[in-house]
Amino acid sequence: MAVLETLDAAHLREVVVGYRDALRTHQEKLNRLNVYPVPDGDTGTNMALTIESVLSEVGEGETETLEGVARALSHGSLMGARGNSGVILSQILRGVASVLGEHPAVDARVITEGLLAAKEGAYRAVQEPVEGTILTVCRQAADG
Template sequence: MTPQKLDTSVRAIREWLAQSVKSLGNHSDRLNAINVFPVADGDTGSNLYLTARAGHDAVSKLESDDIGGFLEVAARASMESARGNSGTLLAVFLSGLSEPWIGHDRLNASLLAAGLERAKVRSWSALSEPVEGTMLSVINAIALAAGSTLAHLKTDLDSRAALDTVLTQMAQAARLAVKGTETELPSLVEAGVVDAGAVGMLVIIDELCAAIRNDSPDFESYEKFHGYQVQDPHVHLNKDTETGVEVMCTVSLDALGAATLRGQLDTMGNSVIMSPVNQVEDDTYRWRVHVHVPESERALELIKKYGDPVNISVTDLCTHDG
């Protein structure tokens, strides 16, 4: 496809979300199989699929010419129904990506780079302890690739050729980032696998590029990633799982309340992720909260000191979904 024929409208964003759900479903078993970080619970693929599906379902019948507004609706639905670390980060990524796009009916290279940079900032700030060698590495790599490519382009930044060039560079950067996870985290090195969440993010990025280009992703190349061959066993089953539970909920908080709650959750558990869903008052947002704790009661009691949690889910970390 020539750059002039790229689809930069809401139709491409709709197709991207639909195909991401389909492909994450197809890859979920493989992603579950290599899921060893941060918890070897074999559910990364399932969590990404279910989170993406919630976002897609929310806009399946939505008519809009606003690419950012359209994606924002999907992102909010994904956030409300996010599953696990990976699903929550996917929702945060989508939310950040949508922000600079709001009010625009066409995507171009500048908007894509701005969206990826915003998504990177939102994703890294959502985690109390961000870790390289994960989905964050892929998000960081594509944002840097898009920004760097944009800075060195000689063509019109609003042209479809410029967008096509950025898509090529970010896709290559995403692949390199996934391959890099093989050596970044001790648990991945020991298991001989790439990070499951990183591969899941690559699926989503490849589908974004394919939707804009009206093309199909090259998923066969994924076979080169450590541990991703179909014949490989479920490596997470050989790992010691973390004990305790995963608690997720939505709660309305002002800035001080959110910062204080995050700090106290950090002392109580780990894998803390907090990200705003939407604004309800001048200084108050609805926050999606995610944390791993020894037991749910204390965490929920703490959260209730600051607000009224809704959409609560509690999952045993020893349960394998893969």
């Protein structure tokens, strides 16, 4: 397998498709893990619906450039966010997209900046952040 040194629009689309596929595979497991803020068993479903909205948006409009895919990622996640987990996911994706969209190609340094923006957006989206949730995963990814 070749090492990817930069991320372009096509690669970002592939990442989103891979994330959707992983969510579909593990959706029921995520639903069973759902205990905060209410144990209603819909975290996996809400995240999957949110990412499906992203893919619908990425498939339309100006998505030939990294900026276009990032814009579609941000808008699709905002418009399609479902439940608490979907809203938090949308803020993570919007944070990443806000940074990636500023560059024609993305390297590891820019990915790091995107993860930091994602963490900030996700924590701002929650009035009382609780560790042991998707917020923790996002924070640990951003902080390395």
